Amino acid sequence: MSDESFEAALVRSHTLQAVIDGPDTPARRKLRVLTGDRPTGPLHIGHYLASLRNRVVLQDKGIDSFVIIADYQVITDRDAVGDLKRIVQECVLDYLAAGIDPTRTTIFTHSAVPALNQLVLPFLSLVTDAELRRNPTVKDELAATGGRPMSGLLLTYPVHQAADILFCHGNVVPIGKDNLPHVEQTRAIARRFNHRYAGGETVFAEPDALLTESPLLLGLDGTKMSKSKGNTITLGMSADETAAAVRKARTDAERTITYEPGRRPHVASLLEIASGFAGRSPAEHAAEIGDGGAAALKRVVTEAVNEGLAAHRSRRAEFAKDAAYLYQVLRDGNERARSVADATLASVRAVMRMDY
Structure with a gap:
Protein backbone atom coordinates (compact mmCIF):
# COMPACT_ATOMS: atom_id res chain seq x y z
CA MET A 1 0.00 0.00 0.00
CA PRO A 215 1.41 -1.80 19.96
CA LEU A 216 2.29 -5.03 18.18
CA LEU A 217 3.01 -7.30 21.14
CA LEU A 218 5.52 -10.10 20.82
CA GLY A 219 4.80 -13.58 22.06
CA LEU A 220 6.52 -14.86 25.20
CA ASP A 221 9.14 -16.58 23.03
CA GLY A 222 10.06 -13.32 21.32
CA THR A 223 8.31 -14.11 18.02
CA LYS A 224 4.94 -12.86 16.75
CA MET A 225 2.16 -13.54 19.24
CA SER A 226 0.09 -16.37 17.80
CA LYS A 227 -2.60 -18.74 19.03
CA SER A 228 -1.08 -21.58 16.99
CA LYS A 229 2.41 -21.07 18.48
CA GLY A 230 1.22 -21.31 22.07
CA ASN A 231 3.37 -18.31 23.00
CA THR A 232 0.57 -16.27 24.54
CA ILE A 233 -1.19 -15.60 27.81
CA THR A 234 -4.69 -16.81 27.08
CA LEU A 235 -7.70 -15.16 28.70
CA GLY A 236 -8.75 -18.48 30.20
CA MET A 237 -5.52 -18.94 32.18
CA SER A 238 -5.56 -18.80 35.96
CA ALA A 239 -3.40 -16.33 37.89
CA ASP A 240 -0.87 -19.08 38.64
CA GLU A 241 -0.76 -20.21 35.01
CA THR A 242 -0.19 -16.61 33.98
CA ALA A 243 2.71 -16.28 36.41
CA ALA A 244 4.27 -19.50 35.08
CA ALA A 245 3.92 -18.34 31.49
CA VAL A 246 5.47 -14.93 32.17
CA ARG A 247 8.43 -16.51 33.98
CA LYS A 248 9.32 -18.24 30.71
CA ALA A 249 9.17 -15.02 28.67
CA ARG A 250 12.25 -14.05 26.71
CA THR A 251 14.14 -10.90 27.76
CA ASP A 252 17.84 -10.04 27.29
CA ALA A 253 21.13 -9.96 29.24
CA GLU A 254 20.99 -6.33 30.42
CA ARG A 255 20.01 -5.90 34.05
CA THR A 256 18.75 -2.32 33.94
CA ILE A 257 15.27 -2.20 32.46
CA THR A 258 14.75 0.49 29.81
CA TYR A 259 12.03 1.07 27.26
CA GLU A 260 13.81 0.95 23.89
CA PRO A 261 11.57 -0.88 21.38
CA GLY A 262 14.12 -0.73 18.57
CA ARG A 263 17.08 -2.01 20.57
CA ARG A 264 15.34 -4.17 23.19
CA PRO A 265 12.14 -5.47 21.58
CA HIS A 266 11.51 -8.34 24.02
CA VAL A 267 11.81 -6.15 27.11
CA ALA A 268 9.76 -3.43 25.40
CA SER A 269 6.95 -5.86 24.59
CA LEU A 270 6.69 -6.97 28.23
CA LEU A 271 6.61 -3.35 29.34
CA GLU A 272 3.84 -2.67 26.80
CA ILE A 273 1.83 -5.59 28.21
CA ALA A 274 2.13 -4.16 31.71
CA SER A 275 1.19 -0.72 30.39
CA GLY A 276 -1.88 -2.08 28.59
CA PHE A 277 -3.30 -3.47 31.81
CA ALA A 278 -2.00 -1.02 34.42
CA GLY A 279 -2.58 2.23 32.52
CA ARG A 280 0.91 3.63 33.05
CA SER A 281 3.32 4.23 30.18
CA PRO A 282 5.99 1.61 29.38
CA ALA A 283 8.69 4.16 30.18
CA GLU A 284 7.20 4.76 33.65
CA HIS A 285 7.22 1.04 34.36
CA ALA A 286 10.83 0.79 33.19
CA ALA A 287 11.95 3.67 35.38
CA GLU A 288 10.28 2.12 38.42
CA ILE A 289 11.89 -1.27 37.85
CA GLY A 290 15.31 0.26 37.16
CA ASP A 291 18.10 -2.21 37.86
CA GLY A 292 15.72 -4.81 39.27
CA GLY A 293 16.37 -6.93 36.21
CA ALA A 294 14.23 -9.42 34.33
CA ALA A 295 12.82 -11.00 37.49
CA ALA A 296 11.39 -7.69 38.69
CA LEU A 297 10.07 -6.92 35.19
CA LYS A 298 8.25 -10.24 35.08
CA ARG A 299 6.74 -9.67 38.52
CA VAL A 300 5.39 -6.30 37.36
CA VAL A 301 3.94 -7.86 34.21
CA THR A 302 2.37 -10.74 36.11
CA GLU A 303 0.75 -8.42 38.65
CA ALA A 304 -0.55 -6.08 35.94
CA VAL A 305 -2.08 -8.89 33.89
CA ASN A 306 -3.61 -10.71 36.85
CA GLU A 307 -5.09 -7.53 38.32
CA GLY A 308 -6.26 -6.31 34.92
CA LEU A 309 -7.99 -9.60 34.11
CA ALA A 310 -9.40 -10.37 37.56
CA ALA A 311 -12.90 -9.11 36.77
CA HIS A 312 -12.83 -10.72 33.30
CA ARG A 313 -11.87 -14.08 34.77
CA SER A 314 -14.57 -13.87 37.43
CA ARG A 315 -17.29 -13.13 34.87
CA ARG A 316 -15.87 -15.81 32.59
CA ALA A 317 -16.16 -18.44 35.31
CA GLU A 318 -19.80 -17.50 35.91
CA PHE A 319 -20.74 -17.67 32.22
CA ALA A 320 -18.90 -21.00 31.87
CA LYS A 321 -21.41 -22.58 34.26
Whole structure:
Protein backbone atom coordinates (compact mmCIF):
# COMPACT_ATOMS: atom_id res chain seq x y z
CA MET A 1 0.00 0.00 0.00
CA SER A 2 1.32 3.43 -0.94
CA ASP A 3 1.96 6.15 1.64
CA GLU A 4 -0.70 8.22 -0.14
CA SER A 5 -3.31 5.46 0.32
CA PHE A 6 -2.41 5.12 3.99
CA GLU A 7 -2.65 8.85 4.57
CA ALA A 8 -6.08 8.93 2.93
CA ALA A 9 -7.23 6.02 5.11
CA LEU A 10 -5.85 7.78 8.18
CA VAL A 11 -7.81 10.93 7.38
CA ARG A 12 -11.01 8.88 6.97
CA SER A 13 -10.28 7.10 10.26
CA HIS A 14 -9.84 10.39 12.15
CA THR A 15 -13.08 11.71 10.67
CA LEU A 16 -14.87 8.52 11.67
CA GLN A 17 -13.46 8.63 15.20
CA ALA A 18 -14.71 12.19 15.59
CA VAL A 19 -18.25 11.07 14.65
CA ILE A 20 -18.04 8.17 17.12
CA ASP A 21 -16.77 10.37 19.94
CA GLY A 22 -19.21 13.18 19.20
CA PRO A 23 -22.87 13.66 20.10
CA ASP A 24 -25.62 11.28 19.10
CA THR A 25 -26.37 12.33 15.51
CA PRO A 26 -28.01 10.71 12.45
CA ALA A 27 -24.50 10.16 11.06
CA ARG A 28 -23.46 8.18 14.14
CA ARG A 29 -26.69 6.20 14.15
CA LYS A 30 -25.91 5.03 10.62
CA LEU A 31 -22.63 3.43 11.69
CA ARG A 32 -22.31 -0.34 11.85
CA VAL A 33 -19.18 -2.12 13.07
CA LEU A 34 -17.95 -5.44 11.71
CA THR A 35 -15.13 -7.17 13.53
CA GLY A 36 -14.28 -10.71 14.57
CA ASP A 37 -11.83 -13.52 15.12
CA ARG A 38 -10.63 -16.69 13.45
CA PRO A 39 -11.19 -19.50 15.99
CA THR A 40 -7.85 -21.26 15.61
CA GLY A 41 -7.23 -21.27 19.36
CA PRO A 42 -8.10 -19.52 22.62
CA LEU A 43 -8.20 -15.72 22.64
CA HIS A 44 -5.24 -14.12 24.39
CA ILE A 45 -4.12 -10.83 25.90
CA GLY A 46 -3.25 -9.46 22.46
CA HIS A 47 -6.91 -9.78 21.46
CA TYR A 48 -8.02 -8.27 24.75
CA LEU A 49 -5.79 -5.20 24.55
CA ALA A 50 -6.11 -4.59 20.80
CA SER A 51 -9.75 -5.38 20.10
CA LEU A 52 -12.05 -6.76 22.80
CA ARG A 53 -11.98 -3.64 25.00
CA ASN A 54 -12.51 -1.40 21.99
CA ARG A 55 -15.52 -3.46 20.86
CA VAL A 56 -17.15 -2.83 24.20
CA VAL A 57 -16.43 0.91 23.95
CA LEU A 58 -18.06 1.08 20.51
CA GLN A 59 -21.04 -0.98 21.66
CA ASP A 60 -21.52 1.24 24.72
CA LYS A 61 -21.52 4.33 22.49
CA GLY A 62 -24.58 2.86 20.79
CA ILE A 63 -22.83 1.77 17.58
CA ASP A 64 -24.60 -1.22 15.99
CA SER A 65 -22.02 -4.01 16.12
CA PHE A 66 -21.53 -7.41 14.47
CA VAL A 67 -18.84 -9.81 15.71
CA ILE A 68 -18.06 -12.77 13.47
CA ILE A 69 -16.46 -15.99 14.63
CA ALA A 70 -14.95 -16.90 11.27
CA ASP A 71 -15.02 -20.68 11.56
CA TYR A 72 -14.76 -21.34 7.80
CA GLN A 73 -11.48 -19.41 7.79
CA VAL A 74 -9.91 -21.99 10.10
CA ILE A 75 -9.38 -24.26 7.10
CA THR A 76 -7.68 -21.68 4.89
CA ASP A 77 -4.27 -23.06 5.84
CA ARG A 78 -4.81 -26.34 7.71
CA ASP A 79 -6.18 -29.82 7.07
CA ALA A 80 -8.47 -30.18 10.09
CA VAL A 81 -10.63 -27.89 12.19
CA GLY A 82 -9.43 -29.27 15.52
CA ASP A 83 -11.66 -28.95 18.56
CA LEU A 84 -13.61 -26.18 16.87
CA LYS A 85 -16.78 -26.45 18.94
CA ARG A 86 -14.82 -25.92 22.17
CA ILE A 87 -12.82 -23.03 20.74
CA VAL A 88 -15.97 -21.28 19.48
CA GLN A 89 -17.52 -21.71 22.92
CA GLU A 90 -14.36 -20.19 24.46
CA CYS A 91 -14.64 -17.21 22.11
CA VAL A 92 -18.22 -16.57 23.20
CA LEU A 93 -17.15 -16.88 26.84
CA ASP A 94 -14.46 -14.23 26.41
CA TYR A 95 -16.76 -11.92 24.46
CA LEU A 96 -19.35 -12.00 27.24
CA ALA A 97 -16.76 -11.72 30.00
CA ALA A 98 -15.22 -8.69 28.29
CA GLY A 99 -18.60 -6.92 28.37
CA ILE A 100 -20.00 -7.61 24.91
CA ASP A 101 -23.77 -7.62 25.29
CA PRO A 102 -25.52 -10.04 22.90
CA THR A 103 -28.68 -7.93 23.02
CA ARG A 104 -26.73 -5.02 21.50
CA THR A 105 -24.01 -6.84 19.55
CA THR A 106 -24.70 -9.63 17.06
CA ILE A 107 -22.35 -12.58 17.68
CA PHE A 108 -22.44 -15.16 14.89
CA THR A 109 -20.47 -17.80 12.97
CA HIS A 110 -19.55 -17.96 9.30
CA SER A 111 -20.91 -21.44 8.76
CA ALA A 112 -24.38 -20.55 10.06
CA VAL A 113 -25.01 -17.79 7.49
CA PRO A 114 -25.25 -19.31 3.99
CA ALA A 115 -26.24 -16.06 2.24
CA LEU A 116 -23.07 -14.36 3.49
CA ASN A 117 -20.93 -17.05 1.89
CA GLN A 118 -22.96 -16.95 -1.32
CA LEU A 119 -21.93 -13.31 -1.76
CA VAL A 120 -18.36 -14.52 -2.28
CA LEU A 121 -19.27 -15.75 -5.79
CA PRO A 122 -20.22 -12.41 -7.38
CA PHE A 123 -17.45 -10.69 -5.42
CA LEU A 124 -14.87 -13.08 -6.91
CA SER A 125 -15.80 -11.78 -10.36
CA LEU A 126 -14.62 -8.34 -9.29
CA VAL A 127 -11.02 -9.17 -8.36
CA THR A 128 -8.03 -10.53 -10.25
CA ASP A 129 -5.71 -13.37 -9.40
CA ALA A 130 -2.81 -10.90 -9.25
CA GLU A 131 -4.63 -8.69 -6.72
CA LEU A 132 -5.22 -11.62 -4.42
CA ARG A 133 -1.65 -12.87 -4.64
CA ARG A 134 -0.35 -9.40 -3.74
CA ASN A 135 -2.40 -9.24 -0.56
CA PRO A 136 0.04 -9.10 2.40
CA THR A 137 -2.01 -11.40 4.61
CA VAL A 138 -2.26 -14.03 1.89
CA LYS A 139 1.50 -13.89 1.43
CA ASP A 140 2.19 -13.98 5.16
CA GLU A 141 -0.18 -16.86 5.82
CA LEU A 142 1.29 -18.83 2.92
CA ALA A 143 4.82 -18.25 4.19
CA ALA A 144 3.80 -19.50 7.63
CA THR A 145 2.69 -22.85 6.20
CA GLY A 146 6.30 -23.82 5.49
CA GLY A 147 6.07 -24.49 1.78
CA ARG A 148 2.57 -25.89 1.66
CA PRO A 149 0.78 -25.25 -1.66
CA MET A 150 -1.71 -22.39 -1.49
CA SER A 151 -5.31 -23.49 -1.17
CA GLY A 152 -8.04 -21.80 -3.16
CA LEU A 153 -9.61 -20.75 0.13
CA LEU A 154 -6.44 -19.01 1.29
CA LEU A 155 -6.08 -17.25 -2.07
CA THR A 156 -9.63 -15.92 -1.83
CA TYR A 157 -9.33 -15.03 1.88
CA PRO A 158 -9.59 -11.25 1.17
CA VAL A 159 -12.84 -11.80 -0.74
CA HIS A 160 -14.33 -13.75 2.15
CA GLN A 161 -13.41 -10.86 4.42
CA ALA A 162 -15.10 -8.44 2.03
CA ALA A 163 -18.26 -10.56 2.22
CA ASP A 164 -18.04 -10.50 6.02
CA ILE A 165 -18.05 -6.71 5.99
CA LEU A 166 -20.48 -6.04 3.17
CA PHE A 167 -23.17 -8.62 3.95
CA CYS A 168 -24.31 -6.48 6.89
CA HIS A 169 -23.38 -3.20 5.20
CA GLY A 170 -20.66 -2.70 7.78
CA ASN A 171 -19.07 0.72 7.40
CA VAL A 172 -16.69 0.71 10.39
CA VAL A 173 -13.89 -1.87 10.54
CA PRO A 174 -11.55 -1.52 13.54
CA ILE A 175 -8.09 -2.75 12.51
CA GLY A 176 -4.39 -2.11 12.82
CA LYS A 177 -2.35 -0.69 9.97
CA ASP A 178 -1.18 -4.17 8.89
CA ASN A 179 -4.75 -5.20 8.01
CA LEU A 180 -5.58 -2.07 6.05
CA PRO A 181 -5.13 -3.82 2.65
CA HIS A 182 -8.19 -5.97 3.47
CA VAL A 183 -10.39 -2.94 3.95
CA GLU A 184 -8.99 -1.31 0.82
CA GLN A 185 -9.80 -4.50 -1.12
CA THR A 186 -13.32 -4.44 0.31
CA ARG A 187 -13.73 -0.81 -0.71
CA ALA A 188 -12.64 -1.75 -4.25
CA ILE A 189 -15.12 -4.64 -4.38
CA ALA A 190 -17.98 -2.41 -3.22
CA ARG A 191 -17.05 0.25 -5.77
CA ARG A 192 -16.75 -2.25 -8.62
CA PHE A 193 -20.01 -4.00 -7.75
CA ASN A 194 -21.89 -0.71 -7.80
CA HIS A 195 -20.35 0.21 -11.16
CA ARG A 196 -20.54 -3.13 -12.92
CA TYR A 197 -23.80 -4.61 -11.68
CA ALA A 198 -25.84 -1.72 -10.26
CA GLY A 199 -25.39 0.88 -12.97
CA GLY A 200 -23.61 3.23 -10.61
CA GLU A 201 -26.25 3.05 -7.88
CA THR A 202 -24.92 2.48 -4.37
CA VAL A 203 -25.78 -1.03 -3.27
CA PHE A 204 -22.69 -1.21 -1.07
CA ALA A 205 -21.16 1.82 0.59
CA GLU A 206 -17.37 1.74 0.89
CA PRO A 207 -16.43 0.91 4.48
CA ASP A 208 -13.82 2.85 6.44
CA ALA A 209 -11.05 1.46 8.60
CA LEU A 210 -11.01 2.65 12.19
CA LEU A 211 -7.27 2.48 12.70
CA THR A 212 -6.14 1.43 16.17
CA GLU A 213 -2.82 2.37 17.69
CA SER A 214 -2.24 -0.66 19.91
CA PRO A 215 1.41 -1.80 19.96
CA LEU A 216 2.29 -5.03 18.18
CA LEU A 217 3.01 -7.30 21.14
CA LEU A 218 5.52 -10.10 20.82
CA GLY A 219 4.80 -13.58 22.06
CA LEU A 220 6.52 -14.86 25.20
CA ASP A 221 9.14 -16.58 23.03
CA GLY A 222 10.06 -13.32 21.32
CA THR A 223 8.31 -14.11 18.02
CA LYS A 224 4.94 -12.86 16.75
CA MET A 225 2.16 -13.54 19.24
CA SER A 226 0.09 -16.37 17.80
CA LYS A 227 -2.60 -18.74 19.03
CA SER A 228 -1.08 -21.58 16.99
CA LYS A 229 2.41 -21.07 18.48
CA GLY A 230 1.22 -21.31 22.07
CA ASN A 231 3.37 -18.31 23.00
CA THR A 232 0.57 -16.27 24.54
CA ILE A 233 -1.19 -15.60 27.81
CA THR A 234 -4.69 -16.81 27.08
CA LEU A 235 -7.70 -15.16 28.70
CA GLY A 236 -8.75 -18.48 30.20
CA MET A 237 -5.52 -18.94 32.18
CA SER A 238 -5.56 -18.80 35.96
CA ALA A 239 -3.40 -16.33 37.89
CA ASP A 240 -0.87 -19.08 38.64
CA GLU A 241 -0.76 -20.21 35.01
CA THR A 242 -0.19 -16.61 33.98
CA ALA A 243 2.71 -16.28 36.41
CA ALA A 244 4.27 -19.50 35.08
CA ALA A 245 3.92 -18.34 31.49
CA VAL A 246 5.47 -14.93 32.17
CA ARG A 247 8.43 -16.51 33.98
CA LYS A 248 9.32 -18.24 30.71
CA ALA A 249 9.17 -15.02 28.67
CA ARG A 250 12.25 -14.05 26.71
CA THR A 251 14.14 -10.90 27.76
CA ASP A 252 17.84 -10.04 27.29
CA ALA A 253 21.13 -9.96 29.24
CA GLU A 254 20.99 -6.33 30.42
CA ARG A 255 20.01 -5.90 34.05
CA THR A 256 18.75 -2.32 33.94
CA ILE A 257 15.27 -2.20 32.46
CA THR A 258 14.75 0.49 29.81
CA TYR A 259 12.03 1.07 27.26
CA GLU A 260 13.81 0.95 23.89
CA PRO A 261 11.57 -0.88 21.38
CA GLY A 262 14.12 -0.73 18.57
CA ARG A 263 17.08 -2.01 20.57
CA ARG A 264 15.34 -4.17 23.19
CA PRO A 265 12.14 -5.47 21.58
CA HIS A 266 11.51 -8.34 24.02
CA VAL A 267 11.81 -6.15 27.11
CA ALA A 268 9.76 -3.43 25.40
CA SER A 269 6.95 -5.86 24.59
CA LEU A 270 6.69 -6.97 28.23
CA LEU A 271 6.61 -3.35 29.34
CA GLU A 272 3.84 -2.67 26.80
CA ILE A 273 1.83 -5.59 28.21
CA ALA A 274 2.13 -4.16 31.71
CA SER A 275 1.19 -0.72 30.39
CA GLY A 276 -1.88 -2.08 28.59
CA PHE A 277 -3.30 -3.47 31.81
CA ALA A 278 -2.00 -1.02 34.42
CA GLY A 279 -2.58 2.23 32.52
CA ARG A 280 0.91 3.63 33.05
CA SER A 281 3.32 4.23 30.18
CA PRO A 282 5.99 1.61 29.38
CA ALA A 283 8.69 4.16 30.18
CA GLU A 284 7.20 4.76 33.65
CA HIS A 285 7.22 1.04 34.36
CA ALA A 286 10.83 0.79 33.19
CA ALA A 287 11.95 3.67 35.38
CA GLU A 288 10.28 2.12 38.42
CA ILE A 289 11.89 -1.27 37.85
CA GLY A 290 15.31 0.26 37.16
CA ASP A 291 18.10 -2.21 37.86
CA GLY A 292 15.72 -4.81 39.27
CA GLY A 293 16.37 -6.93 36.21
CA ALA A 294 14.23 -9.42 34.33
CA ALA A 295 12.82 -11.00 37.49
CA ALA A 296 11.39 -7.69 38.69
CA LEU A 297 10.07 -6.92 35.19
CA LYS A 298 8.25 -10.24 35.08
CA ARG A 299 6.74 -9.67 38.52
CA VAL A 300 5.39 -6.30 37.36
CA VAL A 301 3.94 -7.86 34.21
CA THR A 302 2.37 -10.74 36.11
CA GLU A 303 0.75 -8.42 38.65
CA ALA A 304 -0.55 -6.08 35.94
CA VAL A 305 -2.08 -8.89 33.89
CA ASN A 306 -3.61 -10.71 36.85
CA GLU A 307 -5.09 -7.53 38.32
CA GLY A 308 -6.26 -6.31 34.92
CA LEU A 309 -7.99 -9.60 34.11
CA ALA A 310 -9.40 -10.37 37.56
CA ALA A 311 -12.90 -9.11 36.77
CA HIS A 312 -12.83 -10.72 33.30
CA ARG A 313 -11.87 -14.08 34.77
CA SER A 314 -14.57 -13.87 37.43
CA ARG A 315 -17.29 -13.13 34.87
CA ARG A 316 -15.87 -15.81 32.59
CA ALA A 317 -16.16 -18.44 35.31
CA GLU A 318 -19.80 -17.50 35.91
CA PHE A 319 -20.74 -17.67 32.22
CA ALA A 320 -18.90 -21.00 31.87
CA LYS A 321 -21.41 -22.58 34.26
CA ASP A 322 -24.19 -22.26 31.68
CA ALA A 323 -23.20 -23.82 28.36
CA ALA A 324 -26.83 -23.73 27.20
CA TYR A 325 -26.82 -19.94 27.46
CA LEU A 326 -23.62 -19.68 25.41
CA TYR A 327 -25.19 -21.64 22.56
CA GLN A 328 -28.40 -19.63 22.84
CA VAL A 329 -26.32 -16.47 22.35
CA LEU A 330 -24.93 -18.01 19.16
CA ARG A 331 -28.32 -19.19 17.93
CA ASP A 332 -29.84 -15.76 18.45
CA GLY A 333 -26.90 -14.03 16.77
CA ASN A 334 -26.90 -16.47 13.86
CA GLU A 335 -30.62 -15.91 13.32
CA ARG A 336 -30.19 -12.14 13.16
CA ALA A 337 -27.14 -12.41 10.89
CA ARG A 338 -29.04 -14.75 8.55
CA SER A 339 -31.92 -12.30 8.33
CA VAL A 340 -29.56 -9.46 7.41
CA ALA A 341 -27.60 -11.60 4.95
CA ASP A 342 -30.75 -12.88 3.24
CA ALA A 343 -31.92 -9.31 2.65
CA THR A 344 -28.53 -8.30 1.26
CA LEU A 345 -28.38 -11.29 -1.05
CA ALA A 346 -31.90 -10.54 -2.29
CA SER A 347 -30.86 -7.00 -3.23
CA VAL A 348 -27.73 -8.33 -4.95
CA ARG A 349 -29.76 -10.84 -6.96
CA ALA A 350 -32.20 -8.09 -7.93
CA VAL A 351 -29.57 -5.72 -9.30
CA MET A 352 -27.87 -8.64 -11.09
CA ARG A 353 -31.20 -9.61 -12.69
CA MET A 354 -31.11 -13.00 -10.96
CA ASP A 355 -34.29 -12.63 -8.94
CA TYR A 356 -36.23 -15.28 -10.84
